[in-house]
Amino acid sequence: SFFLGSHVDRIDLTHYEKNLDKHIIYDPLDEFLMGAIAPDVDPYLRKGIEQILSASANLINIDLGSLTSMKGRSYGGIVAEFCPLNFTAQKTNPTDFPMFEDVVNDSNCGRGSKNIVRVDLKETVQLAREFDGYIAKNSDRISSHAPTILDLKGVVFHESQCGSSLATNLMMSLDPVKHRVYSQSELTKSAMKICDEGFTKCSVKAAGNLMKDIIYIMSRSNDPREENLFYTFHPESTRTMETFRAAFPTTPWIFLYREPIEAMVSQGKKPSFSMDPSRMVKAFFEKGGYNLDQITTREMLAAQLATFCLSAMRNFKDADGLGLAVKYSSDIVDDFIDTIFPKHFHTPVGRDGIKLILKASNEHSKSKDGLDPIPPKEERGNVYVSKSFRDAASDFLEKPYKMLEKSGYNVRNCRIFKPGGGVYLHCDGLIKEKDE
Numbered sequence: 001s002f003f004l005g006s007h008v009d010r011i012d013l014t015h016y017e018k019n020l021d022k023h024i025i026y027d028p029l030d031e032f033l034m035g036a037i038a039p040d041v042d043p044y045l046r047k048g049i050e051q052i053l054s055a056s057a058n059l060i061n062i063d064l065g066s067l068t069s070m071k072g073r074s075y076g077g078i079v080a081e082f083c084p085l086n087f088t089a090q091k092t093n094p095t096d097f098p099m100f101e102d103v104v105n106d107s108n109c110g111r112g113s114k115n116i117v118r119v120d121l122k123e124t125v126q127l128a129r130e131f132d133g134y135i136a137k138n139s140d141r142i143s144s145h146a147p148t149i150l151d152l153k154g155v156v157f158h159e160s161q162c163g164s165s166l167a168t169n170l171m172m173s174l175d176p177v178k179h180r181v182y183s184q185s186e187l188t189k190s191a192m193k194i195c196d197e198g199f200t201k202c203s204v205k206a207a208g209n210l211m212k213d214i215i216y217i218m219s220r221s222n223d224p225r226e227e228n229l230f231y232t233f234h235p236e237s238t239r240t241m242e243t244f245r246a247a248f249p250t251t252p253w254i255f256l257y258r259e260p261i262e263a264m265v266s267q268g269k270k271p272s273f274s275m276d277p278s279r280m281v282k283a284f285f286e287k288g289g290y291n292l293d294q295i296t297t298r299e300m301l302a303a304q305l306a307t308f309c310l311s312a313m314r315n316f317k318d319a320d321g322l323g324l325a326v327k328y329s330s331d332i333v334d335d336f337i338d339t340i341f342p343k344h345f346h347t348p349v350g351r352d353g354i355k356l357i358l359k360a361s362n363e364h365s366k367s368k369d370g371l372d373p374i375p376p377k378e379e380r381g382n383v384y385v386s387k388s389f390r391d392a393a394s395d396f397l398e399k400p401y402k403m404l405e406k407s408g409y410n411v412r413n414c415r416i417f418k419p420g421g422g423v424y425l426h427c428d429g430l431i432k433e434k435d436e
Contacts, residue, residue: 029054029146031138032131048082048117052124053131055147055222057082057117059214060104062187070194070202075210080121080217083109087223091176095363098165100185125213128220150180150219150229152248154345158256159308160235160273161266163328166364167256170336171230173360174353178225182218183232192237192244197279199242208246215247228347235273238308239280241315251322252344254411255312258328260393260401261385263305264298275300280307298388302396309400316409321427325410333361335411343425344411 029050051057060083067077085107090097097103109115135146156171158164168183182188191211195202219229233244238255257263277285277292277300284303285292295303316323324344326335337354341347349357404410414427 029131032134048119049127051084051117052082052119053128053147055220056084058085059187059217060085060109060116060185062121062190062214063118064190064194070206070210073203073205073209075194075206076122078121078210080119080124082117082119083107083113083115085109087180090181091172091179094169094172094176094181094360098168098183100182121213121217125217128217132220147220147222148224148226149216150221150226152215152219152229152231152251153347154340155231155233155244155248155251155253156256157233157238157241157253157312158235159238159258159263159305160271162258162263163256163326163332164232164235166328166332166361167254167336168230168232169360169364170333170357171232173356174341174347174349175228175356178227179230180221180226180228181230181232184234186234188214188231189234189237192233192240195240195243197239199240200279204242204246207240207243211243212247230345235308236278239278239311241311242318245315245319245322252324252346253319253322254324254326254340254344255309255316255404256326256328257309257312257401257404260302260305260397261390262328263397264302264389264393265385267301267305271301271304273304275304277303278307280311284310296388296392298392299396302392306396306400309397309404313400313403313407316407321409323409324414324427325404325407327405327410327412333357339411339414339425 032053033046033049048057059080061081063079063081065077065079069076083104085103087103089106090103097106104110132147132149154171156164156167158167164184168181172179172181188211191207191214194210195204195207199207215229215231237244241253244251244253258266275297281300281303282292284307285295312323312325316325324340326332326340337349337357341349341353407413409427414425
């Protein structure tokens, strides 16, 4: 393990570039490092820097310890862990790797792995940006062995157990060669909630700058075939969605939800999020005049889900048409094919893409790994649900659900029209950018 910082002697690159032979084609990494770090730096330190800058080592975790600070618009003292990840297995069988941690563990990068490199996040991002800028500036004379920056096409927020794994699989399956997909990583979850709900511990801008750096470093790829990047966030990240929107104010996103009873039952005995009442959940009960000590487990579950939905509703309006509500139903695959990919994420589908998406959706429905199957129309309402479940759903979740259903930002309420050959998505009076 090592930390960038006092161990790295930074050298002014301006003088170095003036004395460089402009007629020789160099390896960009060796060339950059000759001017960026001292020649007598520890070999292990240099190797770690090389792995990170070449994008052969990927960000897998952040450590928010006692030195972490969030002041004004900035952050500091955050330790980042990098490790070489193998995305081949995920690209080949997306259904078997629904979570980012699945990719991490399959790459021998789990906790305690000797392949993990620890560095200061902020300085590492700064060094990576300088390296990427150096490559862009000298692209006419250096070799092509340099990282590419993937284009963040769209992200998924969700109510939990409502199609997030399916969405992840579809985003990867559409074009496994060109696409990279990160799903529900703990590091982005930690970054999204670093300021706490309501941003009582630090500013939205500080959290946004942290998220911007994290996604930047995760978007660097050493695979020249990759072009597009997609994210699926943890359900709890919906409550602090403003963090992502501050970092990427023009990136489109969707929020997945489902019918209240289905959402309640799918959580089972082990919800995929913390059941401890957060600041927002407590405020939800206080606003309704409820005594927190008398709330049942199922009522708590319904309220947790309700706050996800209400947070999404709040952000739909603020996001100025960049957000879409998408219901997890038997029509969800069609929604991705017809609208989400081509009109919202601006990612072409094509005939081959449709075949790959349909194949992925069929594999998802047949999965035996605990993935929630796509709700078939004919089975809706036929499953017995106890009165306590129905009462909790009715009391706390039904109203937010109806708000999502009626929202002008719901994919089912938006209109697609083609004036002059162009394709537009019209939601609640707002016209999306032309789909080229």
